[in-house]
Amino acid sequence: MGVITDNLPGVLEPLPGGSVLVTAVDQLINWSRSNSLWPLTFGTSCCAIEMMMATGAARHDMARFGAEVARPSPRQADLLVIAGTIVKRMAPRLRTLYEQMAEPRYVMATGSCAICGGPFMYHSYTTIRGADEIIPVDVYVPGCPPRPEAFFYGLLTLQKMIREGESIRHPGERRRPVLAALPEGMTLDDIRKEMQDLLSHDANVNMTEAAAEGAHYSAELKDF
Amino acid sequence: MSVHVSTLQARISGESTASSPLSTEEYFVNMGPQHPSTHGVLRLVLRLDGETVREVVPVLGYIHRGIEKMGEHGNYRQFVHLVDRMDYLSALANNWAVTMVVEKAAKMETNDRIQAIRTLVCELQRIQSHQLWWGVFGMDLGAFTPFFYGLRDREQICDIFEKTIGARLTMNYIQPGGVMYDIHPDFVKDVKAFLTYFKSKMPEYDALMTENVIIQERLRGIGKLSAERAIALGATGPVLRASGVAHDLRKSEPYGLYSQVDFDVPVGTTGDCWDRYWVRMEEMRQSVRIVEQLIDNIPEGKTFLVKPAAKIKVPAGVHYSHVETARGVLGVLLVSNGKDAPYRIHCRTPNFNNLWCIGEMATGGRIGDLVATLSSIDIVVPDIDR
Ligand code: SF4
Numbered sequence: 001m002g003v004i005t006d007n008l009p010g011v012l013e014p015l016p017g018g019s020v021l022v023t024a025v026d027q028l029i030n031w032s033r034s035n036s037l038w039p040l041t042f043g044t045s046c047c048a049i050e051m052m053m054a055t056g057a058a059r060h061d062m063a064r065f066g067a068e069v070a071r072p073s074p075r076q077a078d079l080l081v082i083a084g085t086i087v088k089r090m091a092p093r094l095r096t097l098y099e100q101m102a103e104p105r106y107v108m109a110t111g112s113c114a115i116c117g118g119p120f121m122y123h124s125y126t127t128i129r130g131a132d133e134i135i136p137v138d139v140y141v142p143g144c145p146p147r148p149e150a151f152f153y154g155l156l157t158l159q160k161m162i163r164e165g166e167s168i169r170h171p172g173e174r175r176r177p178v179l180a181a182l183p184e185g186m187t188l189d190d191i192r193k194e195m196q197d198l199l200s201h202d203a204n205v206n207m208t209e210a211a212a213e214g215a216h217y218s219a220e221l222k223d224f
Numbered sequence: 225m226s227v228h229v230s231t232l233q234a235r236i237s238g239e240s241t242a243s244s245p246l247s248t249e250e251y252f253v254n255m256g257p258q259h260p261s262t263h264g265v266l267r268l269v270l271r272l273d274g275e276t277v278r279e280v281v282p283v284l285g286y287i288h289r290g291i292e293k294m295g296e297h298g299n300y301r302q303f304v305h306l307v308d309r310m311d312y313l314s315a316l317a318n319n320w321a322v323t324m325v326v327e328k329a330a331k332m333e334t335n336d337r338i339q340a341i342r343t344l345v346c347e348l349q350r351i352q353s354h355q356l357w358w359g360v361f362g363m364d365l366g367a368f369t370p371f372f373y374g375l376r377d378r379e380q381i382c383d384i385f386e387k388t389i390g391a392r393l394t395m396n397y398i399q400p401g402g403v404m405y406d407i408h409p410d411f412v413k414d415v416k417a418f419l420t421y422f423k424s425k426m427p428e429y430d431a432l433m434t435e436n437v438i439i440q441e442r443l444r445g446i447g448k449l450s451a452e453r454a455i456a457l458g459a460t461g462p463v464l465r466a467s468g469v470a471h472d473l474r475k476s477e478p479y480g481l482y483s484q485v486d487f488d489v490p491v492g493t494t495g496d497c498w499d500r501y502w503v504r505m506e507e508m509r510q511s512v513r514i515v516e517q518l519i520d521n522i523p524e525g526k527t528f529l530v531k532p533a534a535k536i537k538v539p540a541g542v543h544y545s546h547v548e549t550a551r552g553v554l555g556v557l558l559v560s561n562g563k564d565a566p567y568r569i570h571c572r573t574p575n576f577n578n579l580w581c582i583g584e585m586a587t588g589g590r591i592g593d594l595v596a597t598l599s600s601i602d603i604v605v606p607d608i609d610r
Pocket of ligand 1: 048083
């Protein structure tokens with residue numbers, strides 16, 4: 001981050017009443033950050049259309065929340081809205097985009113695809129099951145596709161998170177006020193394992209059987 | 225027939241084809257996969273000579289989700305919702321393509337009410353799709369206002385769909401054996417209100433873009449595609465019609481209630497960007513005409529003729545049928561082994577062939593015209609990759 005924000009705590013803290021000052025500066029910085037998000041124009045599939053409706057259509061109009069300056073270059077953007085499915089071929093590019101973005105950067109995963117693979121969770125051999133396997137995600141917005149209203153709720157949540165989240169004392173460390181609790185007796189690893197079992201089970205196709213079955217259709221297909 | 229295949233590497237090391245003595249050294253530019261004008265994650269590799277485009281090579285696969293393979297794992301009803309996600313701007317037409325092939329193969333009955341509802345919602349969605357294209361096309365040319373106007377009017381159709389179907393984008397509405405729900409009691413009233421509203425807005429669209437000298441000068445004569453090449457490349461939809469070929473499945477192989485309504489198929493003459501623009505604008509008017517003729521005459525009857533949970537068995541064999549979506553011909557080839565799940569499904573999607581015309585259109589032109597040309601094809605990338 002910037003030279004000023006890096007050095008500011010060191011200068012301010014020793015002063016009398018310094019820590020109060022740091023908190024005040026934090027608030028000011030977070031407030032301005034939360035109200036001037038610059039999203040990257042990035043959309044891979046269906047959800048991108050609803051994002052367009054959310055940003056462009058006069059009924060919804062993202063400009064009300066100070067986030068309408070969509071930038072096509074990642075270097076000028078600080079909000080990455082993952083709108084759409086991420087497949088294996090796109091994953092490294094997504095990572096590159098994320099790394100090129102200016103600090104501090106925020107990520108919203110909109111749509112079931114970006115959360116867990118959505119409709120392509122089972123039986124698809126290419127989709128990444130959730131964008132958070134590649135980059136850290138701050139806010140998830142469920143839906144297939146999420147309505148513009150849902151997207152705005154996510155955006156407001158992100159703004160709330162930014163306002164309460166970071167301090168220049170520990171740059172890069174974020175407090176997340178909105179956390180969903182897991183049911184008792186269950187850990188994240190349990191869920192991961194269960195999902196992996198399911199997925200490997202899904203992918204089992206008996207190739208010999210399938211090929212034998214296919215032989216007679218290929219003959220039929222020839223004169224089609 | 226021999227197919228000439230050349231790898232990207234061969235092209236890079238190949239001889240310069242520039243004939244002018246002023247030609248400079250050729251170089252490559254990579255456009256995409258993250259680029260605001262590729263409407264998704266399409267990558268184009270451009271071989272340039274100064275400002276002149278020598279070759280455009282699309283590189284695909286950045287949103288390949290394996291939809292065709294996934295279709296083999298579920299039954300026929302479960303495949304319908306997956307095709308929504310291919311060309312999401314014509315989700316209903318995609319539903320219809322799958323429905324049609326299943327109904328034809330399994331000899332399922334429908335009635336006039338079902339067909340009328342299907343035709344109506346598909347035409348409404350064609351208008352909706354062209355509205356979005358119009359807005360985005362304007363934005364790609366550097367005009368921001370059309371984007372607001374197009375999306376403002378698109379919202380109105382979204383509202384109509386939401387009342388009846390419950391979704392704004394991914395519909396999953398047209399099913400083998402009928403449509404998921406009957407139309408909302410307000411449907412007729414809402415559609416009529418929309419038609420009145422939209423007909424008063426079309427002159428606004430024209431004043432803003434169609435009659436605009438800057439737009440006309442910008443689009444005329446660039447990105448030309450001859451009728452012969454369009455047919456050879458397998459282009460369909462507005463791209464083909466703009467080149468002067470009056471091919472529209474709604475006319476040539478009428479399905480639904482298209483044979484009972486009166487509408488024209490707009491065709492262009494030269495196949496340049498302007499023609500493609502004009503054809504789509506005209507298609508919106510024709511769709512309005514179709515909806516007007518049908519909206520007062522929706523017959524009575526049931527809207528679902530099989531039990532929703534009933535298993536559909538398709539006789540063994542190869543089945544095919546196709547529909548005209550907002551972008552061209554979507555064909556679904558189904559190989560069945562007599563069970564309740566397809567053995568193999570293949571979709572012949574319009575955008576795939578239309579995209580390949582970009583090489584023909586852009587080669588020899590200026591790089592400044594490339595974005596206008598690409599946008600005039602109106603591609604949806606997940607439909608290309610599937
Ligand atoms: S969540 Fe649904 S609408 Fe969004 S990209 Fe995935 S399939 Fe498309």
